[in-house]
Amino acid sequence: KTEGPLAGRRVLVTSGPTHEPIDPVRVLANRSSGRQGHAIAAAAAKAGAEVVLVSGPVSLPDPASVTVVKVESAREMLAAVEAALPADLAVFAAAVADWRVAEGAEQKIKKGAGGPPSLALVENPDILATVSRGLARPQLVVGFAAETENVVEHARQKLERKGCDLIVANDVSPATGIMGGEANTVHLVSPGGVESWPAMSKEAVAEALVQRFAAALKVSG
Numbered sequence: 377k378t379e380g381p382l383a384g385r386r387v388l389v390t391s392g393p394t395h396e397p398i399d400p401v402r403v404l405a406n407r408s409s410g411r412q413g414h415a416i417a418a419a420a421a422k423a424g425a426e427v428v429l430v431s432g433p434v435s436l437p438d439p440a441s442v443t444v445v446k447v448e449s450a451r452e453m454l455a456a457v458e459a460a461l462p463a464d465l466a467v468f469a470a471a472v473a474d475w476r477v478a479e480g481a482e483q484k485i486k487k488g489a490g491g492p493p494s495l496a497l498v499e500n501p502d503i504l505a506t507v508s509r510g511l512a513r514p515q516l517v518v519g520f521a522a523e524t525e526n527v528v529e530h531a532r533q534k535l536e537r538k539g540c541d542l543i544v545a546n547d548v549s550p551a552t553g554i555m556g557g558e559a560n561t562v563h564l565v566s567p568g569g570v571e572s573w574p575a576m577s578k579e580a581v582a583e584a585l586v587q588r589f590a591a592a593l594k595v596s597g
């Protein structure tokens with residue numbers, strides 16, 4: 377597209393959970409519907425950007441006018457993200473599993489005399505931190521923080537730790553209904569301070585975020 381606040385911009389979005397195989401039929405996963413990430417990809421495309429959406433397993437339709445790359449594991453997600461760079465803006469909305477099973481079994485693990493298996497876990501790559509500190513760093517790098525307590529304080533720490541420009545923080549305590557739900561209440565945490573938005577639909581949050589990202593890209597050139 378040649379029109380819209382993100383015309384001429386390349387945007388990368390991650391969305392959904394990752395699935396880390398335990399054996400051919402079982403996975404370790406995070407809870408994530410992918411709704412917020414997919415809504416951001418859709419809103420960025422509507423705003424004129426060329427959008428690549430790298431998505432873990434979700435049960436959502438592909439957003440219109442977006443290139444969708446489907447992955448399962450964190451390591452596949454990192455590879456797909458690196459293949460999609462360079463970009464002007466990257467939004468990491470995926471709920472990436474922090475750990476994977478050190479060695480996934482090649483055959484289904486059988487229930488039996490040995491009792492339940494114990495799973496040795498190893499840490500997954502941090503995709504957001506890798507891209508934030510990488511050579512092909514997009515001009516604007518945005519992370520998400522799903523927390524159940526001290527939402528803003530944790531987001532501030534995350535901004536530092538991950539090296540991104542902005543964290544969109546939300547409280548995903550079960551009582552909020554945000555997880556898998558229609559609406560979201562977010563706090564934008566940047567080095568400049570915190571801005572808290574009222575509860576809005578995930579689509580409205582996506583559109584407002586995209587406006588914000590477009591303005592930030594304009595300021596920084």
Ligand code: C5P
Nearest residue numbers: 468469470472501502503504519520521
């Ligand atoms: O550390 P935490 O998972 O809470 O950080 C959340 C942010 O980091 C999100 O933007 C998420 O997409 C990103 N992330 C990532 N790769 C990981 C873990 C988190 O990109 N392995």
